[in-house]
Structures are given as structure tokens and as C-alpha cells.
Amino acid sequence: MQVELFGFDPAAGLVAGLDEAGRGPLAGPVFAAAVILDPARPIAGLNDSKKLTARxxxxxxxxxxxxxxxxxxxxxSVAEIDDINILQAAMLAMRRACNALAAKPDQALVxxxxxxxxxxxxxxxxxKGDATQPAISAASILAKTARDAYCMELHARFPQYGFDxxxxxxxxxxxERLALHGACEEHRRSFAPVRQTLLGNSHEVD
Incomplete structure (x- = not known):
């Protein structure tokens, strides 16, 4: 379902959709994606990534x-999240994705x-643009699959936490695993559950 947006001109040229994944987790970077879809090559089934199966x-x-x-x-990165907070880190990731596009967009939907x-x-x-704007839906899917892939890498490095x-x-x-093993280098120290674990646990995993 498309919606009318104040300040958005659908005839203005190339439109990039922007979204992020990973604001809520206790570990790992926050990922973002920017996508400029091709009207001549539509993609059926685009939706909010959270409403789709992993496959x-x-x-x-x-x-x-x-x-x-x-x-x-x-x-x-986790260091950036802890330094500037998760909201600003998500904004930073989206800016990086958008500004790195090979084709410069004329406008963006975030x-x-x-x-x-x-x-x-x-x-x-x-x-809720990820459910109504195909370009944002596409960005949400790329961001989510990239972060999930990173979490599988984390599982290979730190299997004791169950990142998979x-x-x-x-x-x-x-x-439970955080309390048992302490925090690893990929845990976000600025997040309360991790911080509380560190206060009550003197060991960390390198």
C-alpha cells in the first residue's frame, strides 16, 4: 500500500529507501541499507523484513x-553505539549506506x-514505511539479512552465547549465557542488561 507523503515528490527522480536493523539487541553492530529500486524490474513480495520468514x-x-x-x-560498530548511543549510531549507519550508493539518489525515504x-x-x-514503501521494504530486508549473517559469524567466534x-x-x-560467561567484546556496554552483568561479574571474554 502506497501512501501520500508530505514533502515527497514521486516524480523527482531516483528514490532511495533507507532502513536499519539491530537497534534492540545487546550485542553486535547496527546495520543499515539503502536501496534504489528499478521500476522496470519490479520485485514481488517486498514487505517489512520482520513479517517475512528467514528463508x-x-x-x-x-x-x-x-x-x-x-x-x-x-x-x-559496537564502540560507536556505546560512544554516541544506539539512535545516533543507527542514523550514522543509514547515512553511510545512503551516501555510498553508486547512483546518487534525488531523494530518500527513511x-x-x-x-x-x-x-x-x-x-x-x-x-512503518518498511510495510508501505517498496524501497524501504527492500532496505529493511538487506539490513536484516546482513545483520543475521553477522550474528552467525558471532556464533562461530563465541558459541557459548547462542547467537545463532x-x-x-x-x-x-x-x-542466562551472559550471566554465566560475562560479556564478550561484541556486547554493548551501554545497554543496561550488559552493564548490570559487568557490575556483578568481574570476568569478560576476549
């Missing part, structure tokens, strides 16, 4: 990378209620 997300991610006019994935500073083009924020199961979110399993 469907992977299928659509491959299709997006094949058919989009341009796409880019970027991230902000999921949420904020627009990152210093974008390479004018932008409009749209709450919870993808860094603060599930009962993750909190």
Missing part, C-alpha cells in the same frame, strides 16, 4: 541485489520518524 528474506535479498539500480549496506543528518539528498521520514538462536536480542537464553 523468504534471503530469497528476496538476492533478488534485490540482482534487480535494484543501486544498493548499499553499512553498519555502525523508515521511522527521524531523518539522518548530512544525507547526500533531501529525505522524508515515514513511520537469539541474534543478539535479550532473550532468556542470552541473559
Amino acid at each position: 523468504r528474506r534471503e530469497e528476496l535479498a538476492a533478488r534485490i541485489k540482482e534487480r535494484a539500480l543501486a544498493w548499499e549496506i553499512a553498519s555502525a 523508515d521511522g520518524n527521524r531523518v539522518p543528518a548530512a544525507l547526500c539528498c533531501p529525505a522524508v521520514a515515514l513511520v 538462536q537469539h541474534k543478539g536480542y535479550g532473550t532468556a537464553l542470552h541473559l
Whole structure:
């Protein structure tokens, strides 16, 4: 379902969709993607990544990378998250993705209620845009699949935490493993559950 947006001109040229993944987890970077879809090569089934199965997300991610006019994935590190806070880190990741696009967009649609500073083009924020704007949906899928892939790498490095199961979110399993093993280098120290664990636990995993 398309919606009319104040300040957005659908005839203005190339439109990039921007979204992020990983604001809520206790560990790992926050990822973002920017996508400029090709009207001549539509992609059926685009939707908010959270409403798709993991298998469907992977299928659509491959299709997006094949058919989009341009796409880019970027991230902000755990150190950056702890330094500037998760909201600003998410904005930073989206700015990096948008500004790195091979084709410069004329405008951007950003999921949420904020627009990152210093974008390479004018932008409009749209709450729940990942469910209504195909370009944002595509960005949400690329960001989510990239972060999930990173979490599988974390699982290979730190199997004791179960990153393959919870993808860094603060599930009962993750909190249990965090209490048992302490924090590793990929845990976000600025997040309360990690900080509380560190206060009560003198060991960390390198």
C-alpha cells in the first residue's frame, strides 16, 4: 500500500529507501541499507523484513541485489553505539549506506520518524514505511539479512552465547549465557542488561 507523503515528490527522480536493523539487541553492530529500486524490474513480495520468514528474506535479498539500480549496506560498530548511543549510531549507519550508493539518489525515504543528518539528498521520514514503501521494504530486508549473517559469524567466534538462536536480542537464553560467561567484546556496554552483568561479574571474554 502506497501512501501520500508530505514533502515527497514521486516524480523527482531516483528514490532511495533507507532502513536499519539491530537497534534492540545487546550485542553486535547496527546495520543499515539503502536501496534504489528499478521500476522496470519490479520485485514481488517486498514487505517489512520482520513479517517475512528467514528463508523468504534471503530469497528476496538476492533478488534485490540482482534487480535494484543501486544498493548499499553499512553498519555502525559496537564502540560507536556505546560512544554516541544506539539512535545516533543507527542514523550514522543509514547515512553511510545512503551516501555510498553508486547512483546518487534525488531523494530518500527513511523508515521511522527521524531523518539522518548530512544525507547526500533531501529525505522524508515515514513511520512503518518498511510495510508501505517498496524501497524501504527492500532496505529493511538487506539490513536484516546482513545483520543475521553477522550474528552467525558471532556464533562461530563465541558459541557459548547462542547467537545463532537469539541474534543478539535479550532473550532468556542470552541473559542466562551472559550471566554465566560475562560479556564478550561484541556486547554493548551501554545497554543496561550488559552493564548490570559487568557490575556483578568481574570476568569478560576476549
